[in-house]
Amino acid sequence: MIKVTNLHKSFGEIKAVRGISFEVHDGEITGLLGPNGAGKTTTLRMLYSLLPPDEGEIRIDGLDPGKDAMAIKRTLGVVPDNRGLYTRLTARENIAYYGTLHGMSRAEIDSRIEALVETLDMSDFIERRTEGFSQGQRVKVAIARAMVHQPQTVIMDEPSNGLDVMSTRALRRYILGLKAAGHSVVLSTHIMQEVVALCDRIIIIAKGKIVANGTAEELLQQSSCDSLEDAFVHLIGTEEGLLA
C-alpha cells in the first residue's frame, strides 16, 4: 500500500517531478507509463527513499521514508533501472549478499534462494559468476536479489528493458504471480504492451505531472480513443518517446 501526495523534486533548474499524487493498492499491479525523461525514475527513487522529495508526502504501509527509511527499505523489493551485479561473484553470492544485508540467516537465505531458483528458472547459472551473463539472466538475478527478503511491496524500473521475447514472457508470468500472492507491485515502463498485459491501474506521467490515472477502460473512455496506444498519444499530447 503506497500513498503519494503532491510530490515535487527539482535538480537545479530542471523540475523533474511537479506535483504527483497517486495510490497503489495491495494485490494490484500499477504501471507508471510515460515517455523517457517524464520523471518516472525520479518518482521511484523517492519511493525507495534514495532521494528526498523537495515537497510532498510519501507513505508506504503507513511509514514515512523521511523518518523510517530503514523500516521502509525492509518492506520494499526494488529492481532499479541499474541492475549492477558484481561480476566477480556468482549469481548465488550476489543474491546472498543482499539477503545478509537484510539481516537474514544463512539457512533462511539458502532456502529462499532455492525457491527463487525454482520460480525464476535459474538453475543453469546460479553457481556461475555473473561476468558475461545475458540481459535475461541479469534481470533474473536482479529480481531474485530484490525478492530475497520477501518484500510486501515490489518496485521495478523498466524491468523488461533489453529482454528477448522468451524472457519477457517469463518475467510477466512472474509479476502476475506476485500479484496473485497479494503483493503490491509498481512498475515503470515506456512499453505499451507491457501495460496492457500486466497493469490493473495505469498512471500516465508526462513532464513531471500525472496526465491520467485509471484502469485501461477508464483511460479509453477519458480520451475517447479506440486503442490504448492512441489514448496514450492523445493524453501526453505527443508521440515522443513512445515504443509500441
Place this chain on the structure above:
Amino acid sequence: MSGLGTIYRKEIRENLRDRRSLFNSVLLGPILFPILFIGLGYFAASKQQERAEQVLEVPVVGAEYAPNLVAFLAQQGVLVQPAPEDPESLVRSQQVPVIIRIPEYYPEQWKQGKPAVVEIIADPSRRESETPIRRVRSLLLAYGAQIGQLRLQLRGVSPSIRTAIMVKDVDLSTPQSRGMLVMIMLPYVLMITAFTGGMHLAIDSTAGEKERKSLEPLLINPVPRWQIMLGKMSATATFSFASLVLTLLSFRFAFPLLPTGALGVDLNLGAMAIGGILLAVAPVVVLAAAMLTTLAALAKSLREAQSYMGLVFMIPMIPSIIFMVNPVTPVTWMMSIPMFSQNLLIGEFVRGESVPLLWLSLSMGSTLLIGLAFAAIAATLFNRPRIVFSS
C-alpha cells in the same frame, strides 16, 4: 553493525578474486621492492669493490722531474702512463679520470726543502672518478709523509714531534646503524606500501561500484550509508595492512641476501622490530584508507579515480623525501607529525634502538586522529545525491 561486517566481507572476498587487485597488494610491494633492494645493493657493492681493486692507470706529466716519486708509484702498483699532449682536455672528455702533473720547478723546490707542488688533474664532480682520485691523493700524501719522516730523522729529530695530536675514532655505530641504504629506503617503501596495498580495493569499491551501476541497488538495502562506507574503508585498510605485513616479512628474508659484508652493514629485522614497525605504521593504514576512499568516492569513474591516485602517491612521498634529503635526529615534538614521525620511528626500530613509549603513542595518536577525521568525512559522502548519481 552487522551491515558493516557484511559489506567488509564481501569487498574482501570480491577483491581476493581480482587479479589486478592482488597484483597491486601482494606482488608489487612485497616482492618487487625487496628484489629491487637486493639488486641495488649488489650493484653498488660490486661497483665499489671493482673500482677499489682495479689497477690504477695514471698518466704522469713531467715524470722526468721526479723519478723517485714515479718509482714509488710503480712500486705501489700504479701503471704509470706516458704523458699526454693535452691533459686537461683528456680529463674533460672523460677519457682518463685522473692525471698527475709534476711541474718543471719541482726539482728546485725539492732540493731547497720547500713543499714541492704536484698537481692532480681531475673532475671530482664526476662520481665515477671519486675512487681513483682518492687513491692517487692518498698515494701522493703517503710518499710525502715518508720523505718528511726521513728528513726529520736525518736531522736527528724524532718524527713523532710532527704529530702534535693524534685523532682516534671511537666508533659507536652498531653494525645495524651503518645500513644506510636500507635505513633511508625502508621507511619510504613501507609508507608507499601503506597506500598502494589498498588502493585498488578503494577504487573498486567506490568509483567501481558507481561505474558498474551497483551503487544504487546497494543503497536501497536497509543498511545506514555510513556503515557501507566504513565497511569499504575497513576492507581497504585490511588490504593495506596485509600488504605491509607481507612486505616486512619478505624484507626479513631478503636482508640476509644483501651483500652486507661489502657494504659494512649487518641489518636484520627481528620479530621485535617488525612488531614495532607494524604498530607504528598501523595508523597510517587507517589514514590511507580514509584518504583513498574519499578521493575515489568523489570520482565519477574508475578512470577519474585512477588519475587521482598519482596525487595520493605524493602524500607519503613528501615526508620520506624530506627525511632522505635532510636526516634529522628524532626529537619528541616531531613525533606529532603524521607520516614524518613514522619515517623516524621505522629508522629507530631497524637500527635496533629502544623507542620511547611517548614517541610511539604520540605518533600513533596524531596520525590516528587525522585518519579518523578523514574517515568521518568519507562516511558522509554517500549521503550526497550528487555523489551517488554522478555517473
